[in-house]
Amino acid sequence: MLLRQLSEAFGVSGHETAVxxxxxxxxxxxxxxxxxxxxxxxxxxxxxxGTSRKVMVAAHMDEVGLMIVRVEKEGSLRxxxxxxxxxxxLLSKKVLIGDxxxxxxxGVKPIHLLEPRARQQVMPIEEMSIDIGASSKEEADNLxxxxxxxxxxxxxxxxxxxxxxxxGKAFDDRAGCAVxxxxxxxxYPFDFYAVFTVQEEVGLxxxxxAAYSVAPDLAFxxxxxxxxxxxxxxxxxxxxxxxxxxxxxxxxxxxxxxxRLVDLLLATAQQQGIPYQFKQPGMGGTDAxxxxxxxxxxxxxxxxxxxxxxxxxxxxxxLNDLDNTxxxxxxxxxxxxxxxxxxx
Amino acid sequence: xxxxxxxxxxxxxxxxxGYEAGVRERVREEFSPCSDExxxxxxxxxxxxxxxxGPPxxxxxxxxxxxxxxxxxxxxxxxxxxxxRFTTVGGFDLRVLPGQExxxxxxxxxxxxxxxxxxxxxxxxxxxxxxxxxxLFIDVGLSEEELGRWVRVGDVVTVxxxxxxxxxxxxxxxxxxxxxxxxxxxxxxxHLTTLKHSxxxxxxxxxxxxxxxxGAITSTFGLTPDIGIAIDVGHGNxxxxxxxxxxxxxxxxxxxxGPNIHPSMYSRLVxxxxxxxxxxxxxxxxxxxxxxxxxxxxxxxGLPTALVSIPLRYMHTSVETLALKDLDRIGRxxxxxxxxxxxxxxxxxxxxxx
Numbered sequence: 001m002l003l004r005q006l007s008e009a010f011g012v013s014g015h016e017t018a019v020x021x022x023x024x025x026x027x028x029x030x031x032x033x034x035x036x037x038x039x040x041x042x043x044x045x046x047x048x049x050g051t052s053r054k055v056m057v058a059a060h061m062d063e064v065g066l067m068i069v070r071v072e073k074e075g076s077l078r079x080x081x082x083x084x085x086x087x088x089x090l091l092s093k094k095v096l097i098g099d100x101x102x103x104x105x106x107g108v109k110p111i112h113l114l115e116p117r118a119r120q121q122v123m124p125i126e127e128m129s130i131d132i133g134a135s136s137k138e139e140a141d142n143l144x145x146x147x148x149x150x151x152x153x154x155x156x157x158x159x160x161x162x163x164x165x166x167x168g169k170a171f172d173d174r175a176g177c178a179v180x181x182x183x184x185x186x187x188y189p190f191d192f193y194a195v196f197t198v199q200e201e202v203g204l205x206x207x208x209x210a211a212y213s214v215a216p217d218l219a220f221x222x223x224x225x226x227x228x229x230x231x232x233x234x235x236x237x238x239x240x241x242x243x244x245x246x247x248x249x250x251x252x253x254x255x256x257x258x259x260r261l262v263d264l265l266l267a268t269a270q271q272q273g274i275p276y277q278f279k280q281p282g283m284g285g286t287d288a289x290x291x292x293x294x295x296x297x298x299x300x301x302x303x304x305x306x307x308x309x310x311x312x313x314x315x316x317x318x319l320n321d322l323d324n325t326x327x328x329x330x331x332x333x334x335x336x337x338x339x340x341x342x343x344x
Numbered sequence: 345x346x347x348x349x350x351x352x353x354x355x356x357x358x359x360x361x362g363y364e365a366g367v368r369e370r371v372r373e374e375f376s377p378c379s380d381e382x383x384x385x386x387x388x389x390x391x392x393x394x395x396x397x398g399p400p401x402x403x404x405x406x407x408x409x410x411x412x413x414x415x416x417x418x419x420x421x422x423x424x425x426x427x428x429r430f431t432t433v434g435g436f437d438l439r440v441l442p443g444q445e446x447x448x449x450x451x452x453x454x455x456x457x458x459x460x461x462x463x464x465x466x467x468x469x470x471x472x473x474x475x476x477x478x479x480l481f482i483d484v485g486l487s488e489e490e491l492g493r494w495v496r497v498g499d500v501v502t503v504x505x506x507x508x509x510x511x512x513x514x515x516x517x518x519x520x521x522x523x524x525x526x527x528x529x530x531x532x533x534x535h536l537t538t539l540k541h542s543x544x545x546x547x548x549x550x551x552x553x554x555x556x557x558x559g560a561i562t563s564t565f566g567l568t569p570d571i572g573i574a575i576d577v578g579h580g581n582x583x584x585x586x587x588x589x590x591x592x593x594x595x596x597x598x599x600x601x602g603p604n605i606h607p608s609m610y611s612r613l614v615x616x617x618x619x620x621x622x623x624x625x626x627x628x629x630x631x632x633x634x635x636x637x638x639x640x641x642x643x644x645x646g647l648p649t650a651l652v653s654i655p656l657r658y659m660h661t662s663v664e665t666l667a668l669k670d671l672d673r674i675g676r677x678x679x680x681x682x683x684x685x686x687x688x689x690x691x692x693x694x695x696x697x698x
Binding site for chain 2: 072074085102104108111112113120123129133134135143157166167226230283308309313
């Protein structure tokens, strides 16, 4: 399954090469053209029938991860996060480092040696280290270098029945990439730019430059988004709910979705009987945040696959939601050409 | 028997304290070829006997080796809207649980995740606290209704971790505490098939150590050994922990010394290590050793006991790390120690006439 390969591929922000290669192999026979820009964005084009409108759909290839910043004398590695990671998910996890995928573990002082109060304290990242089994700096230097990226070592797996749940790492945003690859298989009247961006997690960087060079008339960003429908201390509504369908963003911290695009998405969903939900407003940011401010502005909206536990080693999503996201986008794109974008 | 392969088989098996069946059969398979008899007692301890050599009809002395096969785990305590709340079996540092994969042993084995909400929705205040047990939950990706068909309160949960090889011939995984000791014992039994020994050897893979040394208490009583050696894990050197509190991973067996240890057994172990050029370390234990040795020592009228420890980093996490060569060394040390046992030694440590 493509999502499995995308999930297991390595591409921490700044080093998306392996993911990009996988995607090139998946799209080279369906895109008319593709190129890689200075930052590493993969920009694929499916030409239309000659109308001048350009539509850009973006999904980011990068995942949050770690970077090795120091090799200690006794062979352990110090690291810092790339993108936003809650340090509380890091202890006792396995990672793979660099292109050679050197295995390492993030250990912790055993509970037996801790003062009772220390067990309540969150360990800061600066005090953690990765053990690759080296017993000296010399040994470690033969295997890894300062600046190497580390990603979580998690394999993809299938879980449930009715919800067709799957688990794996980096569903934010390999789920979006999976949707985008599917959309590229269709043909559209307009010029369809499928842009697989880089460095979203460190500031929407790839999307910014890609939107400048593509200069689309309108855009969608596809994401694997927050789904926190688990039981909570204070009963607040979840950002999205697993199984309730693609999540449409009205507003997040980076963009207010263009209402015309939101209305088109809603109308399409309702006409076609596709389940959908609204993502709770005000949460998170996406490539649309960068795209909508390109040049003189681009109408943009965000559609997401709900994913539990993003930004932690193992995420979970429902293939029903993934399939419905593909359906919603495909049907919406079929009608987007007719959308009036001029303002009175 | 290959050390690495056997450790992997044991590590990846499920056997939480009180529910050791999943790992016991793998132990039995490995102990069988090198022993004369195998039995399982009421508590579930697996006991393998390898008889010593001696004139028929003359009772032989007995040495008991103990390594525990149970691992710490979790237990489903509540089902809440399609998610599982749980309690711990054995000592867990709660800080290692968020983001950890698990297996829920319900009507079938269900892969699951101990979930953590992403940073975008967690307040700054929440982020400064370890998530308490009541707020942790397991997600197996099923709807609430489906969940009820497969899981019940009381179902056991094991931590999921694939065995990993690291550089320097180290390995990382879950349950090395104390299945690595079971590997050492199997190793010892194998060596004994090539050595002469006059004492009977009872090799015991004990149960429920993590919840109170229980298997050791009952099995030692039942076997009435003359002496006993427990093999367990000891804190391995790591960044951020003073060297005085640890032993070196890769530095060989850590031989215990202190009130829990009979001084003559300590001396004999050291002697055997030196004579056979087996690297070893001294492990000072001023009080309770926190192992089966503590229970074994006070069985019936008392038992001369020793403790041999495997240096291990990150104890009680899913990434426990050790040096594979330490396991080979311990297997060899134990077998040579056993081969050296004779009646003179029994007299030296004050055992009553056989």
